[in-house]
Amino acid sequence: xxxxxxxxxxxxYFYSERGVVKAADDVSFYVNxxxxxxxxxxxxxxxxxxxxxxxxxxxxxxxxxxxxxxxxNGEDMLKVSDERIRQIRGNDISYIFQExxxxxxxxxxxxxxxxxxxxxxxxxxxxxxYKESIKMLxxxxxxNPERVVDDYPFALSGGMRQRAMIAMALACxxxxxxxxxxxxxxxxxIQAQVLDLMNELKEKIDASIMFITHDLGVISEMxxxxxxxxxxxxxxxxxxxxxxxxxRHPYTIGLIASKPDMSTKSSRLHVIPxxxxxxxxxxxxxxxxxxxxxxxxxxxxxxxxxxxxxxQHRIACYLYTEGGSKQ
Amino acid sequence: xxxxxIYENKKTGNVRKERSYWGDVVHRLRKNRMAMVSxxxxxIIIGLCVIIxxxxxxxxxxxxxxxxxxxxxxxxxxxxxxxxIGRDLFTRLFYAGRISLGVALAVVALECTIGIVLGxxxxxxxxxxxxxxxxxxxxxLSFPFMMICITISSVLGNSIPTLILVLALLSxxxxxxxxxxxxxxxxxxxxxxxxxxxxxxxxKRIFKHLLPNVLAYVIVYATLGMASVILTETSxxxxxxxxxxxxxxxxxxxxxxxxxxxxxxKWWYWIPPGISIFVxxxxxxxxxxxxxDAIDPKMKR
Amino acid sequence: xxxxxIRRILQMIPVMLGILLILFIILEMAPGTPASNMMxxxxxxxxxxxxxxxxxxxxxxxxRFISWIGEALKGNLGYSITHKKPVTAVxxxxxxxTLLLSIxxxxxxxxxxxxxxxxxxxxxxxxxxxxxxxxxLIGISIPSFFFGLLLLKNFAVDVQLFPLFGLENxxxxxxxxxxxFKDISWHLVLPSxxxxxxxxxxxxxxxxxxxxxxxxxxxxxxxxxxxxxxKVVIYRHAFRNAAIPIITLLGFQIPALLSGAVITExxxxxxxxxxxxxxxxxxxxxxxxLGINAMLAFLTLLxxxxxxxxxxxxxxxxxxx
Numbered sequence: 001x002x003x004x005x006x007x008x009x010x011x012x013y014f015y016s017e018r019g020v021v022k023a024a025d026d027v028s029f030y031v032n033x034x035x036x037x038x039x040x041x042x043x044x045x046x047x048x049x050x051x052x053x054x055x056x057x058x059x060x061x062x063x064x065x066x067x068x069x070x071x072x073n074g075e076d077m078l079k080v081s082d083e084r085i086r087q088i089r090g091n092d093i094s095y096i097f098q099e100x101x102x103x104x105x106x107x108x109x110x111x112x113x114x115x116x117x118x119x120x121x122x123x124x125x126x127x128x129x130y131k132e133s134i135k136m137l138x139x140x141x142x143x144n145p146e147r148v149v150d151d152y153p154f155a156l157s158g159g160m161r162q163r164a165m166i167a168m169a170l171a172c173x174x175x176x177x178x179x180x181x182x183x184x185x186x187x188x189x190i191q192a193q194v195l196d197l198m199n200e201l202k203e204k205i206d207a208s209i210m211f212i213t214h215d216l217g218v219i220s221e222m223x224x225x226x227x228x229x230x231x232x233x234x235x236x237x238x239x240x241x242x243x244x245x246x247x248r249h250p251y252t253i254g255l256i257a258s259k260p261d262m263s264t265k266s267s268r269l270h271v272i273p274x275x276x277x278x279x280x281x282x283x284x285x286x287x288x289x290x291x292x293x294x295x296x297x298x299x300x301x302x303x304x305x306x307x308x309x310x311x312q313h314r315i316a317c318y319l320y321t322e323g324g325s326k327q
Numbered sequence: 328x329x330x331x332x333i334y335e336n337k338k339t340g341n342v343r344k345e346r347s348y349w350g351d352v353v354h355r356l357r358k359n360r361m362a363m364v365s366x367x368x369x370x371i372i373i374g375l376c377v378i379i380x381x382x383x384x385x386x387x388x389x390x391x392x393x394x395x396x397x398x399x400x401x402x403x404x405x406x407x408x409x410x411x412i413g414r415d416l417f418t419r420l421f422y423a424g425r426i427s428l429g430v431a432l433a434v435v436a437l438e439c440t441i442g443i444v445l446g447x448x449x450x451x452x453x454x455x456x457x458x459x460x461x462x463x464x465x466x467x468l469s470f471p472f473m474m475i476c477i478t479i480s481s482v483l484g485n486s487i488p489t490l491i492l493v494l495a496l497l498s499x500x501x502x503x504x505x506x507x508x509x510x511x512x513x514x515x516x517x518x519x520x521x522x523x524x525x526x527x528x529x530x531k532r533i534f535k536h537l538l539p540n541v542l543a544y545v546i547v548y549a550t551l552g553m554a555s556v557i558l559t560e561t562s563x564x565x566x567x568x569x570x571x572x573x574x575x576x577x578x579x580x581x582x583x584x585x586x587x588x589x590x591x592x593k594w595w596y597w598i599p600p601g602i603s604i605f606v607x608x609x610x611x612x613x614x615x616x617x618x619x620d621a622i623d624p625k626m627k628r
Numbered sequence: 629x630x631x632x633x634i635r636r637i638l639q640m641i642p643v644m645l646g647i648l649l650i651l652f653i654i655l656e657m658a659p660g661t662p663a664s665n666m667m668x669x670x671x672x673x674x675x676x677x678x679x680x681x682x683x684x685x686x687x688x689x690x691x692r693f694i695s696w697i698g699e700a701l702k703g704n705l706g707y708s709i710t711h712k713k714p715v716t717a718v719x720x721x722x723x724x725x726t727l728l729l730s731i732x733x734x735x736x737x738x739x740x741x742x743x744x745x746x747x748x749x750x751x752x753x754x755x756x757x758x759x760x761x762x763x764x765l766i767g768i769s770i771p772s773f774f775f776g777l778l779l780l781k782n783f784a785v786d787v788q789l790f791p792l793f794g795l796e797n798x799x800x801x802x803x804x805x806x807x808x809f810k811d812i813s814w815h816l817v818l819p820s821x822x823x824x825x826x827x828x829x830x831x832x833x834x835x836x837x838x839x840x841x842x843x844x845x846x847x848x849x850x851x852x853x854x855x856x857x858x859k860v861v862i863y864r865h866a867f868r869n870a871a872i873p874i875i876t877l878l879g880f881q882i883p884a885l886l887s888g889a890v891i892t893e894x895x896x897x898x899x900x901x902x903x904x905x906x907x908x909x910x911x912x913x914x915x916x917x918l919g920i921n922a923m924l925a926f927l928t929l930l931x932x933x934x935x936x937x938x939x940x941x942x943x944x945x946x947x948x949x
Contacts, residue, residue, distance in 0.1 A: 470647060612769050
């Protein structure tokens with residue numbers, strides 16, 4: 001399979017008075033053409049910052065890309081000019097954000113917000129872009145697109161706004177769609193509709209998706225492969241099937257165990273003890289060591305090297321390195 | 328196992344230390360260097376205004392018409408010279424500070440009282456009371472401020488108590504609006520509903536639960552209010568419509584500069600009071616901004 | 629939109645009446661009967677009685693209040709005995725200078741304050757931002773009369789670059805329009821700097837904090853993610869939103885400017901409303917005081933109305949309410 005996006009050793013840090021926050025620390029992964037990669041983790045684990053880094057959307061300062069490469073079809077996003085990255089944003093890489101209520105500009109009409117990308121990247125005239133916007137709204141199944149195109153965002157419901165966001169993101173048929181918790185703020189029924197729509201449109205324009213969420217249910221429905229992040233580090237990457245059947249990292253195991261399971265009637269949910277550590281004050285070694293039930297001495301001194309099992313199941317945990325109990 | 332790992336977490340210091348709300352505010356304020364410098368400067372100014380007139384060998388209003396004492400340039404005996412009727416300008420400068428700062432303090436205290444009472448009533452009871460209070464506030468906010476001050480002081484005469492009353496009556500609407508807005512927001516929150524469910528009386532709810540929350544905003548407003556009242560009082564006094572001579576105010580001392588000779592070559596008449604106003608107003612503004620950032624760190628990022 | 633404007637105008641009426649009522653009551657509290665203050669002290673009792681009768685001063689105050697409003701609606705604000713002219717005519721003579729000064733200063737402060745505030749916000753914590761922040765702090769903290777005197781000393785007394793006093797050069801004989809324009813502009817330089825400084829600083833501070841607030845919003849990230857140029861993101865997407873609270877400030881600045889104009893006029897000896905108000909208080913010319921205050925209150929309300937309408941134009945959420 002051909003890799004569309006390859007991220008190698010990405011380090012995105014934030015510098016503040018309180019210290020350095022390593023929001024994405026040595027993060028490596030790839031996304032194949034036509035594939036959906038899920039990124040999962042608790043809030044504050046660096047999944048959003050990783051996704052924002054792809055099109056260099058992290059604000060610098062306070063953020064800084066300290067190292068690594070982000071290759072989109074071989075072109076390093078961290079090295080291209082500002083001019084070039086703007087051509088890529090919205091055209092090759094598009095974003096859908098979590099909050100449909102606040103992600104649309106409240107003072108511009110929906111049509112204008114969609115047209116903007118079309119005029120910018122596809123060189124359409126205002127009139128053409130307006131017509132295309134109506135088509136896009138139709139494509140995302142918004143009723144009365146001719147009317148909605150002239151509506152302001154506040155006139156639409158949350159689900160409709162998120163559809164409009166999708167229309168905006170897909171207007172220029174991007175190669176990579178980055179969806180940062182696109183359905184978290186929506187009602188469950190609307191969530192399902194929006195997810196279906198995304199899957200359908202992905203097939204239609206043959207895009208790859210990076211799907212960021214903390215909801216494992218959504219992952220199992222949407223993604224081909226899953227990457228698990230914890231405190232800025234990648235701890236496990238595997239196919240969706242593998243992750244659910246055979247989770248290996250203690251954090252992943254805890255995460256999956258804490259998902260309510262309808263088939264067994266256990267009275268209590270599993271809880272991973274403790275909290276995500278303060279990113280300003282990470283423990284030395286593996287960040288999960290403070291909560292891990294299998295913690296060993298060496299976990300507290302250095303972060304483990306990644307091991308690859310079964311061909312493509314990547315884990316960063318001493319349990320699986322040489323001398324580890326599960327090796 | 329669960330318990331022990333939470334305990335460990337605390338031991339490694341990963342849980343942030345809890346500080347009280349006001350402790351946090353003070354901590355953030357102390358880290359703001361500009362605000363702390365302003366606070367120190369204000370304390371010094373106030374201290375000098377209290378001490379200097381008390382220890383000065385020269386009287387405040389006593390004139391000395393003998394030629395060698397009148398209209399003197401600064402010297403070691405009269406640090407800022409003397410005025411045309413032989414009064415020591417250094418002593419008067421700090422006595423004027425007492426008046427200007429004292430008037431400002433009284434006005435702010437009074438307007439905050441009126442504003443808090445009316446604003447709480449409006450925000451808490453809503454309905455017709457809210458409508459009336461806010462309409463009256465609109466009326467007061469739409470007054471052409473300076474003109475009204477001029478008019479009133481010409482009608483009622485410009486004694487200091489009248490001045491305080493007029494300034495306070497004209498400025499309460501802003502604070503009433505802030506208090507009302509805060510209360511409307513807080514009222515929506517759950518703990519007020521909890522109070523209601525527990526059957527705590529209205530008066531008790533206003534004073535025990537709402538006001539402490541509103542207080543932070545009032546303190547910020549009052550600090551910035553000191554700055555604006557000092558400006559207004561000195562402007563009016565400069566126009567001859569505020570504090571009137573022989574009582575000195577930083578504003579009416581600058582009146583001397585209407586004389587072209589004074590403005591040209593006798594800086595000691597008008598520059599020191601001008602700088603005193605500027606420095607105190609600036610310090611109150613910086614301190615107020617600092618307090619706002621300390622109380623609401625989101626504002627600052 | 630139309631309903632919104634009509635509703636706002638209807639809300640203005642009770643506020644205006646409230647202002648007039650309070651003004652009327654204040655003037656009622658004035659020492660001495662109104663008549664004694666406006667006539668020749670040598671007048672005989674018969675003449676006094678006649679004047680009181682003529683002016684309707686023997687009627688109770690609320691009747692006079694109502695009839696004053698009735699007359700005011702017809703454009704008659706009473707008669708100024710000192711000037712031997714109707715109040716409206718006196719105001720007309722002096723209003724020009726005040727309005728000119730206020731409008732020039734407002735224009736300066738918006739045209740300078742808003743762009744500087746935007747720059748300051750987009751370069752937060754840079755050297756330029758810090759310098760501008762200090763400048764704006766000085767601007768809101770320096771008393772305008774002191775600043776005015778400093779300018780007078782430096783640029784009109786020590787170095788005689790600008791005129792010391794007045795709005796026009798009385799020695800200019802039969803000036804052409806162009807000469808007159810130049811002369812008045814020259815006279816207005818220092819006063820507009822003095823009056824404009826405070827509100828420029830206010831607009832800067834307000835614009836800066838409003839922009840900082842908006843720049844953090846999610847839709848700005850969306851705009852960047854589309855690939856828009858930073859200029860378009862800031863000046864189109866961010867500023868359109870940040871402008872909404874700035875418009876509110878515009879409404880508040882109008883009364884502040886008119887108040888400031890009184891002080892500025894007094895320092896620079898400009899023949900404006902501030903000057904005659906002070907004169908009128910000294911001569912206890914109550915009809916004139918009432919007229920001026922009523923008109924300024926009306927202008928203030930009008931300014932607030934215009935600000936509200938602009939607000940509704942800028943914010944679609946209000947327009948459709």
